[in-house]
Amino acid sequence: MMRPRGVRGFFSLSRLLGGHATPVQSPAAKYRVAIIGGGSAGVSVASQLMKKLPKSLHSEIAIIEPSDKHFYQPYWTMVGGLGLDKEKSVLPMSKVIPTGVSWVKEGCATFEPDSNSISLKGGGKVEYDVLIVTAGLQQNFGLVPGLMDTIGKNGVSSIYSYEYSSKVWENIEATKQGKAIFTNPGTAVNCGGAPQKIAYLADCAWRQKGVREKIEIDFCTATPGIFACPTYRAALEKIMAEKSITPHVKTNLVEVDGPGKVAIFEKEGGERVKKEFDFLHVTPPMSAPDFIKNSPLANSIGFVDVDKETCQHTQFANVFSLGDCSSLPTSKTYSAISSQAPVVVHNVMAMLDSKPQNATAAYDGYTACPVLVGGNKLMLAEFNGYTMDAMPTFAPPLDQAKPNTLFYIMKRWIFEQVYWHFMPVGMWYGKRMFFEPPVKHKVVPTAATSSA
Ligand SMILES: Cc1cc2nc3c(=O)[nH]c(=O)nc-3n(C[C@H](O)[C@H](O)[C@H](O)COP(=O)(O)OP(=O)(O)OC[C@H]3O[C@@H](n4cnc5c(N)ncnc54)[C@H](O)[C@@H]3O)c2cc1C
Structure with a gap:
């Protein structure tokens, strides 16, 4: 048997850590954590949570996801603009959902946050201790x-x-x-x-x-x-x-x-x-998907109404959201999700430990947009979607507002590999790459600071 070599070999070995999930025959009545949607945000958060929880609790994380397919959507720009093969933007959901979590292969129909439960499109009900909503955008x-x-x-x-x-x-x-x-x-x-x-x-x-x-x-x-x-x-x-x-x-x-x-x-x-x-x-x-828009979790324009730092619902403390369907007022990208996921994981762990006062990890608004400009060049626009300040990773003399070929190579060949191989195993933290970011806490104004 050929042994994989070099970079390609490293990637294929790392993928062995990934899953081959099979849907549960019938969902349990209750899970500790229910995640709605197995897209970029749902899988990122599930895989990072698994690293924090003992193995015996992995099956207590449910991913409610009806689709057979998981898409790496950033690839579609290169399908349309460079003529790449769209088949490379998709993997079976079973290969991306981490092995060990409970995959409930059904759509969520409604949310009943007052009774800590959701209803499934097939008619069942699932209760949860913590709910994480990651159902993406509706085109x-x-x-x-x-x-x-x-x-x-x-x-x-x-x-x-x-x-x-x-x-x-x-x-x-x-x-x-x-x-x-x-x-x-x-x-x-x-x-x-x-x-x-x-x-x-x-x-x-x-x-x-x-x-x-x-x-x-x-x-x-x-x-x-x-x-x-x-x-x-x-x-x-x-x-x-x-x-x-x-x-x-x-x-x-x-x-x-x-x-x-x-x-x-x-x-x-x-x-x-x-x-x-x-x-x-x-x-x-x-927009946010209709089933979210019409739910008690939605804000006035239909997105899951969460605190922009803690990603925690503004009314239901055991509900979190990140990614495209959340109300987080930043640019909706996978790069943003890679910074949001560790924050949500920290805060969900606090809730599971019955220490809600510790659910204070804060997302700072980071997002990134790799702008392909043609001619094998790319502008790596990294910025804070809350303040609109640039947040470049690379120091001068490299100017990220100036398109270059190095960034193009990253987008064209590397990001996709990183996504498929390291995101589903909870090893990718975006700007911080393989290193889990230190927790920054939300600053809650005290009586003294607010009157100053
Ligand atoms: C053309 C294009 C180019 C992009 N380029 C970039 C880029 O260069 N860089 C970057 O960082 N980002 C880019 N993005 C954005 C990035 O792909 C998204 O921000 C990211 O995929 C959002 O992840 P998500 O988990 O929130 O949603 P999704 O990945 O869309 O996942 C949502 C999941 O929820 C499931 N779902 C839906 N309804 C239900 C239901 N009722 N019950 C249960 N599950 C449900 C869906 O089946 C899906 O699997 C691009 C996106 C597009 C479309």
């Missing part, structure tokens, strides 16, 4: 009239779907001239930079084919600027200008006529503008 393609009828056809595609991500590359290849439009809605989206990353990659592909001169590119965003963090926004505005991509801010896609090849936008003040297109890349409006 609402149907909210833009005409979009559902035309997505995947008529030059319309999106990297915000496993299914249509490969269509983006097909459309890039098929477009030789005309008008290309890339959209960004005004709602929360996963990875705020991805709607423009795909524009840069398309620009690059069209330049390589020698057709760029014949294609006009517009980036239409409902937001007031093209990127949230000012340090990187300024650099990205320059890049957009250099690439002759025209930004249109406060310009929201509201309707698509696929066969007529017309997209309708609403500008600030309600004015409607029709734009013809040959190529249309749509980032759909997104």
Whole structure:
């Protein structure tokens, strides 16, 4: 038998630590911890919790997850913009859910936090001591009239779907001239930079084919600027200008006529503008999933209402949330999740130890967005989503606002391997890499500090 060698060998050995989970035959009446969703956040938190709990308690962690498949969504940008194989963005859920936890292969239907229970779509009920909600975002393609009828056809595609991500590359290849439009809605989206990353990659592909001169590119965003963090926004505005991509801010896609090849936008003040297109890349409006929106856990806009530092629910102390479905007001990325997970694990452990007063670990708002800009270069935008200050990992002279090839290599080949091999075994802490971050505590104002 061949022995694995080098980097590839190291990765395949490390993956042996990962799981081969099988769903439970029928769920137990109660678990110590119930995690809703086995995506990036659910699996990160489960695998890190397992490292803190004795083995005898691992089966007391339930992951409630109906899907057979686990997606590494950041890959979809490279499927659409570099023509990579979308099959590489997916693994069977059984290989990602850690062995030893109880996988309840059903959807959660409703939350009953007053009785510490949830109802399953199949009709059962599960009680818990602690609940962690990690059900991701819902892509609402149907909210833009005409979009559902035309997505995947008529030059319309999106990297915000496993299914249509490969269509983006097909459309890039098929477009030789005309008008290309890339959209960004005004709602929360996963990875705020991805709607423009795909524009840069398309620009690059069209330049390589020698057709760029014949294609006009517009980036239409409902937001007031093209990127949230000012340090990187300024650099990205320059890049957009250099690439002759025209930004249109406060310009929201509201309707698509696929066969007529017309997209309708609403500008600030309600004015409607029709734009013809040959190529249309749509980032759909997104929201928390409906079953969360309609639950007692939701805030006024539908996300799980948690403290922005402790990730603990504002009303139900034994409920936590992180990742895309949480109300944490930072950019919704896996990078952010890798900083949120250890915080949630610390605070959940405090609850399980019956020391709720110790559930004070605090998340600082860290997030990151690796912006592919074409030409095998990438800007590694790391910032605090709460203060919008840049939080670069690398010291000068390396300037993270300047795209470079080293960062591109990390995104193109390394991040994906790290995700599949180390995230499911609780060994990846994002910015801190393999090292568990020290706990920072929430500062609770005392009578003295609040009156000062
Ligand atoms: C195109 C694209 C590019 C991206 N690029 C980057 C990037 O470069 N860097 C980065 O850090 N992040 C990036 N992201 C964002 C990142 O992928 C997400 O932030 C991350 O996957 C969110 O994890 P999550 O666990 O919150 O949600 P998900 O990973 O979406 O998981 C949610 C899980 O909940 C399950 N679920 C849903 N409903 C129910 C229910 N009723 N009951 C039980 N389970 C349910 C789903 O089946 C799913 O498995 C990108 C995302 C996209 C789409």
